[in-house]
Amino acid sequence: xxxxxxxxxxxxxxxxxxQQVEAISTAVGDELAINALSGGVDSSTVTLLGHxxxxxxxxxxxxxxxxxxxxxxxxVVEHFKALGVPVQLVDAREDFFAALKGLTDxxxxxxxxxxxFYKTVFGELVRKCGAKFxxxxxxxxxxxxxxxxxxxxxxxxxxxxxxxxxxxxxxAVRAVAKALGLSEDVYDRMPFPGPALAARIxxxxxxxRSEIVRxxxxxxxxxxxxxxxxxxxxxxxQDKVTGMRDGKRDYGLQIEVRCWESExxxxxSPTRLPFDTLERLADRITDEVPGVVSVTxxxxxxxxxxxxxx
Amino acid sequence: xxxxxxxxxxxxxxxxxxQQVEAISTAVGDELAINALSGGVDSSTVTLLGHxxxxxxxxxxxxxxxxxxxxxxxxVVEHFKALGVPVQLVDAREDFFAALKGLTDxxxxxxxxxxxFYKTVFGELVRKCGAKFxxxxxxxxxxxxxxxxxxxxxxxxxxxxxxxxxxxxxxAVRAVAKALGLSEDVYDRMPFPGPALAARIxxxxxxxRSEIVRxxxxxxxxxxxxxxxxxxxxxxxQDKVTGMRDGKRDYGLQIEVRCWESExxxxxSPTRLPFDTLERLADRITDEVPGVVSVTxxxxxxxxxxxxxx
Numbered sequence: 167x168x169x170x171x172x173x174x175x176x177x178x179x180x181x182x183x184x185q186q187v188e189a190i191s192t193a194v195g196d197e198l199a200i201n202a203l204s205g206g207v208d209s210s211t212v213t214l215l216g217h218x219x220x221x222x223x224x225x226x227x228x229x230x231x232x233x234x235x236x237x238x239x240x241x242v243v244e245h246f247k248a249l250g251v252p253v254q255l256v257d258a259r260e261d262f263f264a265a266l267k268g269l270t271d272x273x274x275x276x277x278x279x280x281x282x283f284y285k286t287v288f289g290e291l292v293r294k295c296g297a298k299f300x301x302x303x304x305x306x307x308x309x310x311x312x313x314x315x316x317x318x319x320x321x322x323x324x325x326x327x328x329x330x331x332x333x334x335x336x337x338a339v340r341a342v343a344k345a346l347g348l349s350e351d352v353y354d355r356m357p358f359p360g361p362a363l364a365a366r367i368x369x370x371x372x373x374x375r376s377e378i379v380r381x382x383x384x385x386x387x388x389x390x391x392x393x394x395x396x397x398x399x400x401x402x403x404q405d406k407v408t409g410m411r412d413g414k415r416d417y418g419l420q421i422e423v424r425c426w427e428s429e430x431x432x433x434x435s436p437t438r439l440p441f442d443t444l445e446r447l448a449d450r451i452t453d454e455v456p457g458v459v460s461v462t463x464x465x466x467x468x469x470x471x472x473x474x475x476x
Numbered sequence: 477x478x479x480x481x482x483x484x485x486x487x488x489x490x491x492x493x494x495q496q497v498e499a500i501s502t503a504v505g506d507e508l509a510i511n512a513l514s515g516g517v518d519s520s521t522v523t524l525l526g527h528x529x530x531x532x533x534x535x536x537x538x539x540x541x542x543x544x545x546x547x548x549x550x551x552v553v554e555h556f557k558a559l560g561v562p563v564q565l566v567d568a569r570e571d572f573f574a575a576l577k578g579l580t581d582x583x584x585x586x587x588x589x590x591x592x593f594y595k596t597v598f599g600e601l602v603r604k605c606g607a608k609f610x611x612x613x614x615x616x617x618x619x620x621x622x623x624x625x626x627x628x629x630x631x632x633x634x635x636x637x638x639x640x641x642x643x644x645x646x647x648a649v650r651a652v653a654k655a656l657g658l659s660e661d662v663y664d665r666m667p668f669p670g671p672a673l674a675a676r677i678x679x680x681x682x683x684x685r686s687e688i689v690r691x692x693x694x695x696x697x698x699x700x701x702x703x704x705x706x707x708x709x710x711x712x713x714q715d716k717v718t719g720m721r722d723g724k725r726d727y728g729l730q731i732e733v734r735c736w737e738s739e740x741x742x743x744x745s746p747t748r749l750p751f752d753t754l755e756r757l758a759d760r761i762t763d764e765v766p767g768v769v770s771v772t773x774x775x776x777x778x779x780x781x782x783x784x785x786x
Contacts, residue, residue: 272718272727368715368716368717369715403713403715404714404715405678405679405713405714405715406678407678407781407782407785407786408582408782408784408785408786409779409780409781409782410778410779410780410781410782411779411780415782416780417582418780422772423775435755436751436754436755438751441746441748441775444746444775445745445746445775445777447775448775448776448777449777452776452780459776459780459781460774460776460780460781461774461775461776462732462772462773462774462775462776463772463773463775464770464771464772465733465751465754465755465757465758465771465772465773466758466762466769466770466771466772467755467758467759468720469719469720469721470719470720470721470726470728470762470769470770471717471719471720471762471769471770472717472718472719472720472725474718475717475718476717476718476727
């Protein structure tokens, strides 16, 4: 397989889909394959290509790690069910929270999530199901980043890896996803990076703290759905600030909201949201999310900020 | 001395000043008095009343605790010098930072500042100078709060206390200050509560962290000086967030800016600053304050927020 890029302009989606289905089919033969679906556009596209090529001989799993957004695991499984693709929902929340217990360093948290996924949870599923092939949604940008020093983690598995999207970048993947019949929710999904809500929890990732940032995220996504912003998110801080509840001092939590204008995530600036919207966000988050007494809005450009918190 | 309030409407400033000067003069007789000047309207007013009554027999000290705003100690001393009032500037930064070392709990920090001021620094000055009288800027609102359970700290000193402003609330104090010839900077000064910048440092108060919030505060005060806002401030967080400097990941500091619309500090809402102003604030703070990669703006009402951070 060559790494020559297929640009969006060069891409013929019908042809590309037919070629990749054929390639997967030929490679796997009569064996079994497995793939992990996260709900993002890359893994969703690979899931459909795999299903077209192998039917029931590919096992698609969605791992519930406890740090997904509100209702996300169920929503993804339902979406694929409606497309005729069965997805096995694996509840691995205990494994992830056990691995994250006591960790506050961002790199250690990230590493714990990766290791738990590949070594413990998905690794075990791969071994159990007897699959000899692993379908993976690596895209060309991931390869660039691998060359730049970020290791592709599925290398720790011994299965043969098939990467149908290796010649594409994001815009081309979106076109293939659309051609495969995935909904706009999927092919035009707002970025939601791998560490999921853990990238938005400063300090330890516990079930309780995940629930707080999940609720705040749901409010932010609901209130800002009509904006054309590139990405918007809620961050739970570890710092506590003084607040007031029922006339009494209440030392409570702070949520930070970010909403970005950006073309490609490399640079960005805060969306100039109306203050009516900002105040409604603060009102709802302090009213509806237990323990939160303070809400801020990030006003920094990227750089020096980054899109996510940690 | 009765605690009958003198309202702004009832107040005759010329008469009030004459009465209080006479009262101080009579009480102190040929003895010495001392007072601590913070630069706020209450202590500034008492300083001038004391000076009118006692001339050189009152010692006015300004305690530099290391958590004042940029240039504040020098500015206050100069202001009074121009009015013909000598002020002794006492550098007690080491005492305060030693007392604050290792403390992160807001109440413990507050208590350390109070104790260091009254027991160590000011207490020692009082004993050394041989003053039998202590002039203090207690106002009627402080008395209300004392009755409500907040102890007046100068009670730990054994000197006789003279409180010329005991019958006034803030608007009346401002009128007296103006009549005494204090500048608008003083009589209409934005609130800056006792714990000074320590109320705006989440986590440990060190010389380095004080310097960071002092620089950020100077930028916020400069950029927002033309607004009619009730109060504006910068807060240094303990949480670190990911940033980017020169293309590299930089795990750095976050500053939170607050700017309040309020009548009396009891309730408030965030000032709807133009985004041009917000972005200029973020640009300047991330450019000029070492280590800061992220700036937020607080969008919460009071309640459930409070004006200051901790």
